[in-house]
Amino acid sequence: MKFRRSGRLVDMTHYLMEHPHRQVPLTYFSERYQSAKSSISEDLSIIKDVFESRGVGRLETAAGASGGVVFIPSADEEYTKEVLGGLCSRLEDPDRLLPGGYLYMMDIIGDPALVKEIGRIFASHYRDAKVDAVMTMATKGIPLAYAVAGYLNVPVSIVRHEHRITEGSIVSINYVSGSKKRIQTMSLARRSLKPESNVLIIDDFMKAGGTIRGMTDLVREFQSTVAGIGVLTEATHEEEPLVDDYVSLTRLSGVDERGSRIKVVTGNIFDR
Amino acid sequence: MKFRRSGRLVDMTHYLMEHPHRQVPLTYFSERYQSAKSSISEDLSIIKDVFESRGVGRLETAAGASGGVVFIPSADEEYTKEVLGGLCSRLEDPDRLLPGGYLYMMDIIGDPALVKEIGRIFASHYRDAKVDAVMTMATKGIPLAYAVAGYLNVPVSIVRHEHRITEGSIVSINYVSGSKKRIQTMSLARRSLKPESNVLIIDDFMKAGGTIRGMTDLVREFQSTVAGIGVLTEATHEEEPLVDDYVSLTRLSGVDERGSRIKVVTGNIFDR
Numbered sequence: 158m159k160f161r162r163s164g165r166l167v168d169m170t171h172y173l174m175e176h177p178h179r180q181v182p183l184t185y186f187s188e189r190y191q192s193a194k195s196s197i198s199e200d201l202s203i204i205k206d207v208f209e210s211r212g213v214g215r216l217e218t219a220a221g222a223s224g225g226v227v228f229i230p231s232a233d234e235e236y237t238k239e240v241l242g243g244l245c246s247r248l249e250d251p252d253r254l255l256p257g258g259y260l261y262m263m264d265i266i267g268d269p270a271l272v273k274e275i276g277r278i279f280a281s282h283y284r285d286a287k288v289d290a291v292m293t294m295a296t297k298g299i300p301l302a303y304a305v306a307g308y309l310n311v312p313v314s315i316v317r318h319e320h321r322i323t324e325g326s327i328v329s330i331n332y333v334s335g336s337k338k339r340i341q342t343m344s345l346a347r348r349s350l351k352p353e354s355n356v357l358i359i360d361d362f363m364k365a366g367g368t369i370r371g372m373t374d375l376v377r378e379f380q381s382t383v384a385g386i387g388v389l390t391e392a393t394h395e396e397e398p399l400v401d402d403y404v405s406l407t408r409l410s411g412v413d414e415r416g417s418r419i420k421v422v423t424g425n426i427f428d429r
Numbered sequence: 430m431k432f433r434r435s436g437r438l439v440d441m442t443h444y445l446m447e448h449p450h451r452q453v454p455l456t457y458f459s460e461r462y463q464s465a466k467s468s469i470s471e472d473l474s475i476i477k478d479v480f481e482s483r484g485v486g487r488l489e490t491a492a493g494a495s496g497g498v499v500f501i502p503s504a505d506e507e508y509t510k511e512v513l514g515g516l517c518s519r520l521e522d523p524d525r526l527l528p529g530g531y532l533y534m535m536d537i538i539g540d541p542a543l544v545k546e547i548g549r550i551f552a553s554h555y556r557d558a559k560v561d562a563v564m565t566m567a568t569k570g571i572p573l574a575y576a577v578a579g580y581l582n583v584p585v586s587i588v589r590h591e592h593r594i595t596e597g598s599i600v601s602i603n604y605v606s607g608s609k610k611r612i613q614t615m616s617l618a619r620r621s622l623k624p625e626s627n628v629l630i631i632d633d634f635m636k637a638g639g640t641i642r643g644m645t646d647l648v649r650e651f652q653s654t655v656a657g658i659g660v661l662t663e664a665t666h667e668e669e670p671l672v673d674d675y676v677s678l679t680r681l682s683g684v685d686e687r688g689s690r691i692k693v694v695t696g697n698i699f700d701r
Binding site: 174176306 | 539
């Protein structure tokens with residue numbers, strides 16, 4: 158299909174956004190639009206400038222015969238602060254307080270637009286970490302993990318408490334849930350994670366860190382490494398968390414069940 | 430920020446893709462770019478033409494003072510056939526055969542790019558169905574449900590077998606799982622679905638249809654209606670399925686465990 162520059166810019170922007178973190182050869186675009194590579198290069202430099210000035214990501218171009226372009230989505234500090242500011246206010250809504258001091262979170266996790274924004278923030282933070290896979294724990298971590306993995310263009314491994322017949326052979330480990338000090342089991346399908354992967358662990362909530370610590374152990378069972386740990390909300394806990402080097406977006410600094418007050422602040426993401 | 434037309438086209442394409450199924454007033458764009466509404470309208474007609482010729486969606490513009498634009502993502506027949514063709518071949522890989530004739534599916538469900546393509550196909554099919562929410566069953570339906578909901582810009586309600594304390598008050602129903610004829614329970618957090626919603630049910634697998642039938646009953650418990658039912662893979666079953674009016678993308682027409690052969694064909698999506 159032959160397009161003029163204006164049409165090419167729209168279509169290339171669409172294409173790059175649908176294929177993040179993937180090397181696209183310039184020949185692909187020049188054949189797609191029946192245009193010279195020099196025109197494609199000019200188009201890409203326009204897109205690059207807009208993406209950079211808007212803080213939505215960078216385009217990396219490699220020169221030469223095998224030359225190509227990669228779109229690396231990112232979230233700048235302004236965007237991140239705006240999203241996290243809104244998130245903190247929403248989390249402080251006293252309506253989400255449940256008996257026992259638990260918080261209802263499904264309105265947050267159930268909002269695909271917000272989940273996507275959160276995914277973009279994590280994907281931006283770990284954009285140069287050479288992540289091969291995202292790991293999470295069923296159920297509430299799944300939407301976040303997919304949002305991150307979509308931007309990073311890597312597969313997702315879903316860890317479960319219970320074992321399903323449709324997973325084939327599995328690897329199971331025991332772990333101690335940090336806050337209740339109870340021994341639990343988590344498992345992952347053997348073929349759901351390639352050995353020697355660099356794994357980004359994503360979860361919705363972390364208190365003592367027992368579950369996440371379990372996932373780091375599970376990563377090692379697959380001869381793999383931990384690229385990073387990202388949690389949506391961490392709760393302050395009397396003891397040191399069982400993992401360090403995690404990135405949190407928000408921190409639950411106080412829950413006053415009697416007074417129906419919740420205090421939420423930005424997590425440690427800007428300290429990193 | 431002031432952009433020339435080329436820059437505006439890139440940024441508007443990005444913005445519209447990040448905000449599907451949402452009315453954006455023309456004033457928003459004219460303020461964003463400090464440009465006249467007439468220029469914005471011309472930009473939009475360029476984007477509209479490209480999106481339509483590429484089959485990625487349509488732009489609906491409303492004229493007048495409150496005039497705005499909505500991006501409705503879609504998947505044309507060519508795109509859908511290509512995605513489903515690839516999906517059928519992948520599903521026929523005998524390596525996914527598990528003891529008992531079960532199929533390993535996590536490589537499909539674990540691939541965010543493929544999941545997004547599937548989501549776009551379902552979102553396209555139901556783009557004019559006035560969907561208010563997407564409902565799915567934990568665990569494997571979740572990634573698909575979010576992909577669909579992301580394109581439709583609606584929230585997700587996750588139904589579960591077990592009940593969690595962090596969900597607050599719940600609505601539970603009993604249902605008969607079709608193939609095993611066993612009574613099971615499914616539940617949904619009371620505040621996870623607004624009453625009088627029009628609900629699109631999305632799931633990864635349907636055999637006798639018992640689980641999906643249960644979800645339609647649950648929808649009614651919330652004084653809501655079923656906008657549609659979409660399943661990734663249906664299995665042929667000796668009896669009539671317990672639901673009708675569903676859309677399937679693929680159909681498992683035969684599993685020969687002894688000969689390690691799986692036969693998968695396109696589902697009923699093109700018959701609808």
